[in-house]
Amino acid sequence: MARSGGEKERKFELEDNRIDSGIESISISRDYGSLDSSEEKDKLGTEERLDSAYVSSSLTVDSLGDLIEECIISDCENPTDCEYTEEEVNFLTTVTEDGDTILHLAIIHEEQRFAHWLIDLFPQELMDIQNNLYQTPLHLATYLNQPTVVKGLVEKKVLLELQDQEGNTPLHVACEHGFLECASEMVHSASPSKLANMLETQNWRGLTCLHVATLHKHHRLMRLLMKKGVDLNIQEGTSGKTALHMAVELHDVQAVTLLLNRGANVDAAMFNGCTALHLAVGRQDASIANLLCQAGADKMIRNMEDETALDLADGNDDILALFPFDDIQINF
Template sequence: MRRSMWRVMGLFSKKRQQSPSGSTSGQSCAATSTTSAYELQEKDLGRLHRAAAHGNLAWLRRWHWWLKRVSINRRDKEKRTPLHLACANGHADVVSFLVQENCQLNLTDNFKRSPLMKAVQCQQEKCVAILLEHGADPNLADADGNTALHLAVLSPNTAVAGLLLEHNANIDAQNQEGYTPLNLAVSKHHKEMVEFLQKKGADGHAQDQRERTALMVATFAEDMNAIQLLLWHGADSLIGI
């Protein structure tokens, strides 16, 4: 591995010459949003959405009979269901209540993000666990092609990523830029997540739309930690060295 390391280091200047945008190391990736929580306009929320957003379980239980007459999956102006808002704000008790009332788990908002995706984005681990245990789909893709696992990588949160993988999340799913969760973790310099995904069997040979593997992305960024991890897991052949 040591000889391979020196060969990769020798490629740094060559790679930068080949790609003027090499320093971005994934900044062009569609999964760059750092805003996860919803911006709530109280005046635009109905009673049901407001109760879910604020974790008002007592109100939901008191008006249980009313919920039978209206759709528990009612959407607001941004196509968010009460479940979306409860998940984003970490109200696990409300999430459990809504699930028990047979709400739909996989409806998506304006950005095509499901309640599970919002729970992952906002690092609400209890909500993630509840949704997965009741059959929420971990492989839906949002408007940028990102799955819940991509969003877990951006956090970064290995505990949430582990939950997703335990419930059959596709470890090598690609977003619109062709980034797998592993390539995304490398591009964001999330060393712990890179190591975690490799131990879970992520495919280091996967290429993005620019035909770059995880090792190439790490090389462009001169990320020695990621390079060492990738080489340790047998990435030599990925850039023809």
């Protein structure tokens, strides 16, 4: 950056090659919605850039690279003490046609040192700007597993509850991809009321963070959420499944055991009346059915089809052995 003391003013060249917004087609192996690999390399011949589905940004790879290269952060102990030319101020405060700030772009391009410098410089409200994919810088830093950037953002009190175009908060993103460090920074920094709200927030598929962590078998993240007081029996919004129902459907013995040991309601019913035992028996999973029975599952609960779990056993001897003769009701 130009400093006070008569350094020569620079001009930032804005060319036709575009830096693209967001994260929706990042060329990495993790799947996040509809992702497309970018085949373009940046002009400097370095590693492949992270591009999005949009192609109309007004900032270029070269202009971002030049800015980063020419910044001498050590010249100012505090970025807010530095003086900038009008061009530099305009550059730093630019929001692209795709809604990205320079902070979004620094994170996308994994320029973490520059991102930290911008976090020190920017006011909190600027760091909560959502791009055209409704992603904040915190969404992007989480998706790209940059825990130190996440830490810097949460220390500046950015909003944790903002949702992207899929309805995911940054914590949803961490729970989907198993990024424990990023999740820890968020849950440890939130006030009790904000944390409770964040843990109850559903994405557009009706899933809370616990549901997402369970679906992806991220047991360490499940434990983290449990330590923070997540409601184990919260139902997802489409069919009323709890995390226990989901773990049973996945035949995930470890998650089932974890949830039962932490006090999940073994008899919680979906909107159709099915309990976890209905699902385990219907899937012929004798080992999980046995775990549920040992946890005190009610074998005679009927779903909306008037079926008990026993009605779904389909002659499976291992499962039938779990049901005492007294529980079998013969209708004449």
